[in-house]
Amino acid sequence: MRAQIEAQPFAHRCRVYYEDTDAGGIVYYVNYLKFMERARTERLRELGFAQSALVAEDLLFVVHSAEARYHAPAKLDDELFVTADVIELNRASLRFRQQVRRVTDKALLCEGQFVVACVRADSLKPRAIPEALRTAFASVAGLPPAGE
Template sequence: MRAQNGAQSFAHRCRVYYEDTDAGGIVYYVNYLKFMERARTERLRELGFAQSAMAGIENLLFVVHSSEARYHKPARLDDELLISAEVIELNRASLRFQQQVRRAADDVLLCEGQFLVACVRADSLKPRAIPEALRTAFAGQGGAGTHSEQEIQRGS
């Protein structure tokens, strides 16, 4: 199932700290993956799904199955970044995210990537279906909003 691209866009803001950079003051390449992970987590939170609650209530975890990244320009110490996290493919037990890291000051594309994220059972790490409430939120059919623990448990 292809995810619907609504007018609603999402971007997580973060700042580049000294710990994110190499000796030349440029963001170390692997840290872009960390920034994108945080953006995916915040995207879920914006939709009303905290990963900690999903692990405990729904016995659900998301794990990265595969990733691809392309680096265009460097980010530097103190840059403010905007990291998008858009679901471009929604399958029974996985999501594919398209992500971009842009410098907030001038909107320059620094890095972009795609991530296939699998939904697994927290206790066994075996694949499981994405709950309907989450599928609906990502498909844009029920919109963003906070889902109660009962809705998450029901998968509605």
């Protein structure tokens, strides 16, 4: 079953450190992917699911595909606002829409979509998203709990 959904807004704040930048003090492009990964992890945590606990239950989320578009640079010491909104919930995957904005002027710096697959930690084979996780993601998206 594939459900198209509009998730409630979620955002993670972070700051640009020297290690995130190139010699010119501009965020190196791949580091936006790191910022977005952290926001997805914090989204899970906000729903009550720590990734360390999921691994103990033989579950990992891995990025299946990533699409990013860069609009403007972030610079050293900028504070960023990174969203992580689920827009599609499938049996064994989630699609996130993400944006990175600068806090001071709300300028859109980077945006993208990421398909994250649920796999078994021991074999890396696909597995269904556990019902508790599906229900949590569905509830923040305004969907009825699974099975209703």
